[in-house]
Amino acid sequence: MMSLETHIELALLIPLIGLIGIILTGRMPNVREGVTLVTATANAINVWAIFPAVQSGAQPSVTLFEMLPGLTVNFTIEPLGMMFAVIASTLWIVNSIYSIGYMRGNKEQNQTRFYACFALSISAAIGVAFAGNLLTLFIFYEILTLSTYPLVTHKGNEDAKRGGRTYLGILMATSIGLQLPAIIWTWHLTGTIDFVEGGTLLGKVQGVSAGLLLALYVYGIGKAALMPVHKWLPAAMVAPTPVSALLHAVAVVKAGVFSVIKIIVYVFGLELISTETATNWLVYAAAITLTLASLIAMNQDNLKRRLAYSTISQLSYVILGAALGTAMGVVGGGMHIAMHAAGKITLFFCAGAIYVALHKTEISDMKGIGRIMPVTTFCFMIGALSVIGIPPLGGSWSKFLLMVGAADAGFQFIIGVLIVSSLLNVAYLMPIPLRGFMLRPPGAGDGPIRRQEAPLACLIAICITASLTLVLFFIAGDIYDFLLPITIVGGG
Amino acid sequence: MSTATHAGFSLLANLPALQVVVPMVAAPICTFLRFRNGPWAFALLVSAAVFWIAVTLLQQVLTHGVISYEMGGWAPPIGIEYRIDEINAFVLLIVSGISLVALPYALRSVEREVPQDKHHLFYAAWLLCLCGMLGITITGDAFNIFVFLEISSLSTYMLIASGRDPRALTAAFQYLVLGTLGATFILIGVGLLYIMTGTLNIIDLADRLGPVSDTTSVRAAAAFLIVGIALKFALFPAHFWLPNGYAYSPSAVAVFLSATATKVSVYVLLRFEFTVFGGIEAFDDLHFARLLLPFAIAAFLVGSIAAIFQTDLKRLLAWSSIAQIGYMALGIGLGTPDGLTAGIVHMFNHALTKGALFMAAGAMFLSIGSTRITNLAGVGKTMPFTTLAFVLAGFSLIGVPTTSGFISKWYLVLAALQHGNAGYFLAGLVLFSSILAVIYIWRIVEVAYFREPAGGAVVKEAPLSMLLPLWALTLGCYFFGLETHYSVDIARQAAESLLGIAR
Numbered sequence: 002m003m004s005l006e007t008h009i010e011l012a013l014l015i016p017l018i019g020l021i022g023i024i025l026t027g028r029m030p031n032v033r034e035g036v037t038l039v040t041a042t043a044n045a046i047n048v049w050a051i052f053p054a055v056q057s058g059a060q061p062s063v064t065l066f067e068m069l070p071g072l073t074v075n076f077t078i079e080p081l082g083m084m085f086a087v088i089a090s091t092l093w094i095v096n097s098i099y100s101i102g103y104m105r106g107n108k109e110q111n112q113t114r115f116y117a118c119f120a121l122s123i124s125a126a127i128g129v130a131f132a133g134n135l136l137t138l139f140i141f142y143e144i145l146t147l148s149t150y151p152l153v154t155h156k157g158n159e160d161a162k163r164g165g166r167t168y169l170g171i172l173m174a175t176s177i178g179l180q181l182p183a184i185i186w187t188w189h190l191t192g193t194i195d196f197v198e199g200g201t202l203l204g205k206v207q208g209v210s211a212g213l214l215l216a217l218y219v220y221g222i223g224k225a226a227l228m229p230v231h232k233w234l235p236a237a238m239v240a241p242t243p244v245s246a247l248l249h250a251v252a253v254v255k256a257g258v259f260s261v262i263k264i265i266v267y268v269f270g271l272e273l274i275s276t277e278t279a280t281n282w283l284v285y286a287a288a289i290t291l292t293l294a295s296l297i298a299m300n301q302d303n304l305k306r307r308l309a310y311s312t313i314s315q316l317s318y319v320i321l322g323a324a325l326g327t328a329m330g331v332v333g334g335g336m337h338i339a340m341h342a343a344g345k346i347t348l349f350f351c352a353g354a355i356y357v358a359l360h361k362t363e364i365s366d367m368k369g370i371g372r373i374m375p376v377t378t379f380c381f382m383i384g385a386l387s388v389i390g391i392p393p394l395g396g397s398w399s400k401f402l403l404m405v406g407a408a409d410a411g412f413q414f415i416i417g418v419l420i421v422s423s424l425l426n427v428a429y430l431m432p433i434p435l436r437g438f439m440l441r442p443p444g445a446g447d448g449p450i451r452r453q454e455a456p457l458a459c460l461i462a463i464c465i466t467a468s469l470t471l472v473l474f475f476i477a478g479d480i481y482d483f484l485l486p487i488t489i490v491g492g493g
Numbered sequence: 494m495s496t497a498t499h500a501g502f503s504l505l506a507n508l509p510a511l512q513v514v515v516p517m518v519a520a521p522i523c524t525f526l527r528f529r530n531g532p533w534a535f536a537l538l539v540s541a542a543v544f545w546i547a548v549t550l551l552q553q554v555l556t557h558g559v560i561s562y563e564m565g566g567w568a569p570p571i572g573i574e575y576r577i578d579e580i581n582a583f584v585l586l587i588v589s590g591i592s593l594v595a596l597p598y599a600l601r602s603v604e605r606e607v608p609q610d611k612h613h614l615f616y617a618a619w620l621l622c623l624c625g626m627l628g629i630t631i632t633g634d635a636f637n638i639f640v641f642l643e644i645s646s647l648s649t650y651m652l653i654a655s656g657r658d659p660r661a662l663t664a665a666f667q668y669l670v671l672g673t674l675g676a677t678f679i680l681i682g683v684g685l686l687y688i689m690t691g692t693l694n695i696i697d698l699a700d701r702l703g704p705v706s707d708t709t710s711v712r713a714a715a716a717f718l719i720v721g722i723a724l725k726f727a728l729f730p731a732h733f734w735l736p737n738g739y740a741y742s743p744s745a746v747a748v749f750l751s752a753t754a755t756k757v758s759v760y761v762l763l764r765f766e767f768t769v770f771g772g773i774e775a776f777d778d779l780h781f782a783r784l785l786l787p788f789a790i791a792a793f794l795v796g797s798i799a800a801i802f803q804t805d806l807k808r809l810l811a812w813s814s815i816a817q818i819g820y821m822a823l824g825i826g827l828g829t830p831d832g833l834t835a836g837i838v839h840m841f842n843h844a845l846t847k848g849a850l851f852m853a854a855g856a857m858f859l860s861i862g863s864t865r866i867t868n869l870a871g872v873g874k875t876m877p878f879t880t881l882a883f884v885l886a887g888f889s890l891i892g893v894p895t896t897s898g899f900i901s902k903w904y905l906v907l908a909a910l911q912h913g914n915a916g917y918f919l920a921g922l923v924l925f926s927s928i929l930a931v932i933y934i935w936r937i938v939e940v941a942y943f944r945e946p947a948g949g950a951v952v953k954e955a956p957l958s959m960l961l962p963l964w965a966l967t968l969g970c971y972f973f974g975l976e977t978h979y980s981v982d983i984a985r986q987a988a989e990s991l992l993g994i995a996r
Binding site for chain 1: 893895920943
């Protein structure tokens with residue numbers, strides 16, 4: 002039996018060992034993919050091994066370096082980070098299976114670099130999840146940005162480079178220009194940058210300064226894609242679909258909203274957020290983003306871009322939950338990280354499958370797609386329903402909790418916003434599978450339609466994540482119990 | 494047995510003199526070593542000895558306090574005193590350490606860039622330059638500083654001009670004109686102080702300046718000194734000799750000078766500003782140190798912006814040096830313990846970082862034959878180890894956490910924040926300048942990794958003799974970013990002793 006501390010170190014190391022293995026076996030694609038799958042599985046088993054202890058209330062902690070007194074590279078696991086690490090490491094396995102089908106199906110170049118950077122990104126995402134203070138979070142946040150850049154520009158053409166530049170420019174500029182000053186400001190105010198139960202800023206900052214500091218953090222975490230710093234996400238859609246699926250629907254963007262929750266809960270503290278009116282602007286900003294992004298999504302014909310705007314909208318649900326400053330809001334927001342991850346990765350997998358099988362990217366070309374790719378289209382529908390929030394799929398619980406949280410905080414109008422947004426979700430997601438099943442593909446004539454699904458590896462991955470949205474509906478209670486302690490000071 | 498102990502003892506007691514005398518005597522000997530690699534091996538040996546002396550001196554200072562050494566047995570203030578406290582022991586260590594790391598690297602660079610029949614002269618000039626810089630640092634005598642400054646400057650002109658690139662000649666000439674101007678200003682300043690006080694010993698100067706401090710002569714002396722020193726360390730707007738000097742000189746020279754020469758000048762500034770003028774009440778109203786601030790800010794903004802628009806890697810790094818000098822001047826200008834600590838620790842961290850970056854640039858020059866940024870396309874594939882080291886050291890230049898550059902910036906920003914609203918503004922400017930650094934480093938990353946090599950000539954990875962020093966400095970950037978006990982503690986002690994003398 003290894004100690005929990007060893008498990009934490011392993012969680013960061015295993016992907017790096019895998020990275021070396023991937024580079025060394027680069028000339029033998031089958032061995033290389035074998036290394037990826039073994040690494041992903043070992044990594045997930047290792048992360049899950051920490052889970053029971055955290056569930057029973059332990060908060061294992063490891064300090065790797067102490068740069069200056071009080072400035073450390075420290076990892077401390079609390080429930081929220083545990084959940085994020087579990088999501089990222091588990092979905093990495095599924096995504097690796099999918100990647101094999103997608104990358105080979107498309108005959109992509111530079112696959113070794115692709116798998117290597119992927120492993121590095123996962124290690125960075127886990128570093129973000131386990132970060133025990135703001136500095137550690139910042140370091141791994143930046144590593145995540147840098148390690149995903151080669152993935153975004155994978156195609157290497159002008160489009161990819163332009164997208165990559167936008168991606169890197171916005172994420173780096175906001176993190177160094179806003180997030181880092183916020184961290185220094187926090188240090189200046191409190192003398193600590195650790196994540197502490199109940200927060201460290203209560204009584205240290207108030208009024209406009211509190212609102213401003215919150216703004217520096219929230220906009221400094223560009224990965225949370227709160228408007229107007231959302232442009233990088235549609236730009237990142239030039240990446241191969243497995244990247245969009247795991248990184249830009251799960252690891253990277255969730256690292257963003259996860260950081261926002263973490264900072265609100267463990268740096269500001271819920272008491273400060275709920276009592277200080279100067280921080281209320283975030284509720285409105287999130288509400289505006291989630292509505293506007295949905296409206297923009299409706300006008301996108303490119304499927305991946307539409308999904309990207311949908312992600313921006315869903316990320317703001319999480320920010321909204323945290324901004325409410327109530328227990329239900331935070332738990333709902335935290336749970337939405339898991340629910341949306343399963344739903345959105347399914348949708349991206351389907352988008353990629355359609356591209357591999359039929360080379361179609363525009364929604365207007367996808368009439369009758371359900372007749373050609375029935376499994377894919379069906380799974381797309383399941384994913385869409387979960388994102389919209391219809392029982393018995395996972396997405397319904399988190400939206401329910403967010404509404405309760407809004408009512409607790411006295412923001413009744415938010416309930417209206419959430420309902421309208423759900424309707425918008427229906428309007429931009431459902432037509433795709435519905436037209437796919439109802440209409441006949443153009444030019445197919447009257448005869449039987451030949452089925453043409455994506456490679457098997459892709460299909461398996463799609464089915465796994467689609468079923469996951471269903472499973473999540475039934476285990477939502479467990480997630481709730483698991484996350485609730487983070488909102489209670491002294492109770493976790 | 495007893496004689497051996499006695500000999501050992503006297504050697505240790507005379508280390509301050511040997512620190513300077515060893516390279517000084519070694520330089521002429523070097524000119525006689527005309528066989529292949531002879532001058533190089535000799536210079537390396539001398540550097541190792543000098544480095545050992547610097548380490549020993551630092552240890553002595555840290556355990557026993559300030560060392561005062563009477564040159565030739567003449568008691569100060571009549572004779573020349575070598576006076577070693579935390580700050581100059583630290584600078585001695587930086588200078589001799591960089592020389593020791595840069596020399597193995599120099600072997601291949603010099604073989605390629607300096608004509609074979611001039612190698613003995615090149616290494617002799619290197620040793621003289623080392624001797625000059627160590628002398629400036631170790632001496633406790635104001636006029637002696639000027640003498641060693643001239644030794645190091647004259648040998649620097651030689652080093653810069655020693656390459657095959659004809660543009661190096663004009664660069665050296667430009668530096669010669671400005672360097673002479675700076676040295677003359679310093680001499681005038683020292684002369685004025687001598688007229689007013691009748692002494693040249695620095696400690697004695699500080700003591701005797703009190704009664705005559707509120708005179709035009711002393712104020713003029715201060716002005717001449719500051720301007721002269723600023724010229725030597727290329728503080729904006731006296732910076733324009735530096736980009737050409739670094740870009741056209743042989744790569745090894747750029748490594749050596751960028752990591753040491755400006756640091757020594759910054760040290761001289763610290764010495765005059767705090768030890769000599771620090772105790773003068775009449776200067777408190779002038780906010781003597783504050784005068785540096787506008788130039789410091791302009792330096793790091795202009796340097797960073799100009800670096801973004803360079804088409805040549807070495808020039809880009811040179812402009813970035815101008816910006817980094819601005820950070821040091823900013824820390825000094827703030828004048829608080831944190832600010833001074835930031836300035837001093839940045840001297841050390843920047844020596845590591847910029848040394849590594851110039852080494853990487855020089856290695857690329859050796860293999861590709863050019864450092865034009867467009868010619869570096871795909872260098873990440875053809876020279877993976879060199880490029881990776883460049884990127885990692887680049888992070889330190891930006892100030893990414895876990896690098897030594899971050900430690901400097903952290904102290905700098907904290908020091909700025911102690912100055913109220915203006916401080917917030919300053920901290921904002923420093924961070925803005927860091928974003929500019931991201932842009933200019935990223936330009937290289939993009940060219941190196943995301944563009945295909947031009948084809949044609951086969952580009953080889955740099956030789957091991959270059960890679961090892963390069964990686965030693967690069968890993969040093971990370972070691973001193975994570976383990977700050979050595980660098981920060983010494984810098985803080987140095988800062989406190991400088992300010993302590995002032996009060």
